[in-house]
Amino acid sequence: MDKIPDVLVRPEFEASDIGKASTADVARKLTLIERISDMHSVRKLSILVIVVIVWEVYSRLSGVSELILPKFSATALALADAVFSEQLLYMVWNSITVLISGYAIGIVIATLLTTAAATTRFGSDILSTLTAMLNPLPAIALLPLALLWFGLGADAIIFTLLHSVIWPVALNAHVGFMSVSETQRMVGRNYGLRGIVYVVKLLIPAAFPQILMGLKIGWSYAWRTLIAAELVFGGSISDTSEGASGGLGWFIFVSQMDLRIAYVFAGLFMVILVGVVVETVVFNKIESLTVRKWGMQAR
Amino acid sequence: MDTKNSTAAGSTPAVADTKPILEVDGVTLQYKTKEHLITATYRVGFDVYPADRFVLLGPSGCGKSTLLKGIAGYMKPVEGAIRLKGREISDPGPDRVMVFQEFDQLLPWKTVKQNITFALRNGGKSDNAAEADDIAMEYIQKVKLSGFEDTYPHMLSGGMKQRVAIARGMAMEPDVLLMDEPFAALDALTRLQMQKELLQLWEDTHFTVLFVTHSIEEALIVGSRILVLSPHPGQVKAELNAFDLNHENVGTKEFVEVQQRIHDMLFADRILEDEIQTGDKG
Numbered sequence: 315m316d317k318i319p320d321v322l323v324r325p326e327f328e329a330s331d332i333g334k335a336s337t338a339d340v341a342r343k344l345t346l347i348e349r350i351s352d353m354h355s356v357r358k359l360s361i362l363v364i365v366v367i368v369w370e371v372y373s374r375l376s377g378v379s380e381l382i383l384p385k386f387s388a389t390a391l392a393l394a395d396a397v398f399s400e401q402l403l404y405m406v407w408n409s410i411t412v413l414i415s416g417y418a419i420g421i422v423i424a425t426l427l428t429t430a431a432a433t434t435r436f437g438s439d440i441l442s443t444l445t446a447m448l449n450p451l452p453a454i455a456l457l458p459l460a461l462l463w464f465g466l467g468a469d470a471i472i473f474t475l476l477h478s479v480i481w482p483v484a485l486n487a488h489v490g491f492m493s494v495s496e497t498q499r500m501v502g503r504n505y506g507l508r509g510i511v512y513v514v515k516l517l518i519p520a521a522f523p524q525i526l527m528g529l530k531i532g533w534s535y536a537w538r539t540l541i542a543a544e545l546v547f548g549g550s551i552s553d554t555s556e557g558a559s560g561g562l563g564w565f566i567f568v569s570q571m572d573l574r575i576a577y578v579f580a581g582l583f584m585v586i587l588v589g590v591v592v593e594t595v596v597f598n599k600i601e602s603l604t605v606r607k608w609g610m611q612a613r
Numbered sequence: 614m615d616t617k618n619s620t621a622a623g624s625t626p627a628v629a630d631t632k633p634i635l636e637v638d639g640v641t642l643q644y645k646t647k648e649h650l651i652t653a654t655y656r657v658g659f660d661v662y663p664a665d666r667f668v669l670l671g672p673s674g675c676g677k678s679t680l681l682k683g684i685a686g687y688m689k690p691v692e693g694a695i696r697l698k699g700r701e702i703s704d705p706g707p708d709r710v711m712v713f714q715e716f717d718q719l720l721p722w723k724t725v726k727q728n729i730t731f732a733l734r735n736g737g738k739s740d741n742a743a744e745a746d747d748i749a750m751e752y753i754q755k756v757k758l759s760g761f762e763d764t765y766p767h768m769l770s771g772g773m774k775q776r777v778a779i780a781r782g783m784a785m786e787p788d789v790l791l792m793d794e795p796f797a798a799l800d801a802l803t804r805l806q807m808q809k810e811l812l813q814l815w816e817d818t819h820f821t822v823l824f825v826t827h828s829i830e831e832a833l834i835v836g837s838r839i840l841v842l843s844p845h846p847g848q849v850k851a852e853l854n855a856f857d858l859n860h861e862n863v864g865t866k867e868f869v870e871v872q873q874r875i876h877d878m879l880f881a882d883r884i885l886e887d888e889i890q891t892g893d894k895g
Contacts, residue, residue, distance in 0.1 A: 497715040500687060503705040505736040505785075515735070519722045608722045609767025 384576035392576035393583060402565060406584060409561035413540050416472040420479025420532065427480070428487040432517075438488070445485045453478035453539040457546060471543045478535035486528025490521030523605045530597050534589065541566075541585055562588075632699075633660035634821055635684065635789050639693035641846075642679050653679035654847035656693065659840050661789060664819040668836030668855075670826060672879055676847030677825045681793050684823065685711045697788055707736030710782040714794040716774045719766040719781075725753060726762040729781045736785055752780040755814060772803040779811070783820065790822045796831070808834050809860060829875050833858045833868060841878055850878050 350356055370386040372378075380388065396402035427444075430437030453474045460470035494517055502516035518525070544563025560568075562584055569577035605611055637660070642653045653676030661667045669677040682688045684695055686705040695702045697709065710732075712718070719728050729749035730742070739745040753762050756776040766774055775795055782790050796804040808831065815822070826832050832839050837856035840849060855871065862868045 495715070495717050497713050497718050498720065500685070500705070500711065500713070501718050501720070503687070504685065504707065504709075504711050505732045506705075506707050507735055511735075515731075516720075519720070522722070604722070608765055610721045 381573060381575050384579055388576045389579040389583065392574070393580035396565070396577055396580050400565075402562075402580070402584065405560060405565050406562050406588060409540060409544065409563065410588070412468050412471055412561065413475065413536055415468075416475025416540070417479055417533065417536055419472065420476045420536070421483055421529070423476065424480045424484035424487065424528075424532075427484045428491070431484070431488050432491050432513075441484060441488055445481050448477065449481045449485070451477070453535065454542045457543055471540065474539055474543055475536045478539040479532040482531040482535060483528040486531065487521065487525045490524025490528075491517055493524065494520040523610050526597070526600065526605060530593070533592060533597070537585075537589055537592070631662055634663050634665075634698060635661040635823070636696040636699075637661075637680070637684065637693075638696070640680070640683060640690045640695060641692035642676060642683050642688055643691050644679065644688065652846040654683075654842075657842070657847060657849055658693070659849065659852060661821060661823060663821055666815060666822050666824060666835060666837040666856075668824045668826060668832040668839045669842060670829065670832040670836075670839050670875070671842030671847060671850075672827055672844050674844040674847075675842040676844075677827075677842055678793055680842075680847065681711070681791050681823065681825050684789075685709055685791055707732070707738065707785055708788045709791055710736075710785045710787040711791045711793065712775075712778045712782045712795045714797050716766075716771055716798065718778050719774055721766050724763050724765055725758060725769070725777050726750065728766070728777060729753070729784050732781050732785055738785055748784050749780075752784040753777075755783070755817070756780040756810070770803075771799050772807060775799065775807060776810075779814070783814065783818075786820075788821065790820055792822060792824045794825055794827070797826070797828075804831075805860075811835060812859065829872050829879075830863065832875075833871060834860055834863065839875075841875055843879070851875075 344352075366386050373383050373385045384392070393402075427437070427441050431441040432438075456474050456477055457470065460473040464470040464473055498516065498520050502512055507516055540561070541563040544561040545567045546563075562581060566578055566581035566585075569575075569581060637658055639656045639658050641655050641657075644651055644653060657676075657680060659667075669680060671677050679688065683690055684697075684702065686702050686709065689703075702709075719725075720731065723731055726746065726749045729752060730739075730745040733739040733745040733748055734742075739748060750762065753759060756779055758773060758776055758780070761769065761773065766777065769777065779792075779795070782792075796807050799807060811822075812835070814820075824832075824835055826835070833855045837854070839851075839853045839855050841851040841853065842848065843850045853871065853875070858868055858871065
């Protein structure tokens with residue numbers, strides 16, 4: 315056994331004048347390269363460029379059939395052609411309008427459910443039971459029923475969209491309200507907030523990170539469901555007066571039927587593009603104006 | 614009640630002709646946990662007079678925070694009454710503003726100034742945005758946060774957040790400012806600084822404050838009068854004067870004597886304390 319060492323007593327000292335630190339710079343400006351390579355967008359973009367190059371080179375060298383994998387350049391041309399001469403953007407717009415009406419109605423219903431859940435125990439039981447039961451059900455699985463009930467039309471699609479929007483939005487908002495801290499609730503009541511004013515001025519902003527998360531999830535579920543539903547029967551939501559009919563999903567479906575595989579790829583690219591734009595531009599903007607500015611990211 | 618009055622800390626100011634601003638009269642408070650009905654305080658009574666720095670002191674489990682919640686109006690007493698200026702308290706209201714220990718008492722979606730104007734506007738203190746702004750700026754300056762009025766709370770340090778909460782509470786000019794261990798979550802140096810600043814603010818306006826703490830030293834420094842509570846359930850052990858004790862005489866003979874006396878009072882019957890798990894609601 316070693317002996318436990320005694321405290322070693324050393325003399326104290328106090329620096330008389332520490333002067334200016336003479337070694338490295340306290341804050342050195344990074345070089346241009348360092349700054350560029352650190353930029354998020356630059357790093358992500360370079361990955362995309364690599365994917366495109368690999369795609370183009372592979373499809374040229376391997377001699378794979380255009381019907382299996384069209385070249386990137388062919389896809390790009392097809393996309394341009396679809397946009398400029400086949401009114402692809404109009405079809406995208408068709409899809410988005412259906413999506414927005416489904417999304418909006420879904421949010422209204424989710425709000426009602428959440429209000430019921432927040433105010434009564436019965437409402438809370440309803441919400442948790444229904445969510446647990448219906449959340450695992452893919453919205454697209456409801457499409458056959460929806461067709462039976464609502465016929466071939468936008469109504470059937472909107473019904474399936476409702477299913478994909480309501481549960482994530484209501485559940486997240488409910489969790490958000492539940493997790494507002496007791497202190498913040500007491501603060502609100504201390505300053506005389508009651509009833510609906512209390513909900514609007516205190517509970518909603520306090521639960522906003524969670525509410526926003528629900529809206530985001532609801533949006534992405536709805537977008538996927540919509541494209542899937544349109545693949546099945548998008549042709550029937552037609553607006554023949556404009557010449558173009560159906561939505562983006564229908565465009566993909568028809569292109570595949572006509573064996574215009576480059577156009578299928580172009581359609582898929584459009585699906586990704588809309589999804590990414592909404593996610594990164596719209597929701598990111600809302601986030602940076604609200605929860606990120608407030609330092610309250612969702613838990 | 615075994616309230617033992619004491620004049621150890623010097624001559625008491627005359628109270629005969631002044632009315633108490635807050636009367637707590639034989640108050641028993643209970644709350645439920647998942648398995649127990651906890652009696653937090655049992656027949657506690659005391660009077661707070663204008664310009665008092667009244668401290669509720671006791672170990673955890675003496676119901677001091679619960680008592681403060683009762684006074685704030687978040688809980689109803691099962692026995693006894695709490696009266697503010699003679700009127701019985703039934704609900705939370707802006708005439709009794711609470712400053713909490715938790716930093717999240719500031720609304721994160723509002724800037725420092727907006728947190729204060731939010732209170733002023735909703736608490737019925739000001740109907741006019743420009744006026745509320747002026748009041749807010751005045752109190753921001755008082756707590757030495759000028760320049761931070763447009764900052765969001767998450768950018769502030771713990772001490773700064775508590776300063777904002779105090780500014781918000783004082784701007785409301787409540788009949789009594791309720792402070793629930795407001796400095797407990799701060800580091801020791803910041804806590805000392807905040808205690809000094811609170812006393813300076815009190816020197817300015819002589820507001821009435823009810824301050825909860827479990828630190829004997831803090832009670833003696835901050836308080837002018839101290840109610841000592843015993844735990845499980847909270848009962849009044851003593852009411853002491855401490856208006857001549859502050860930072861300057863920490864460690865002096867008088868200070869240490871009172872400190873020791875309270876310490877003995879609180880820990881004399883430590884052995885009798887049973888091991889009920891109360892979930893420690895203070």
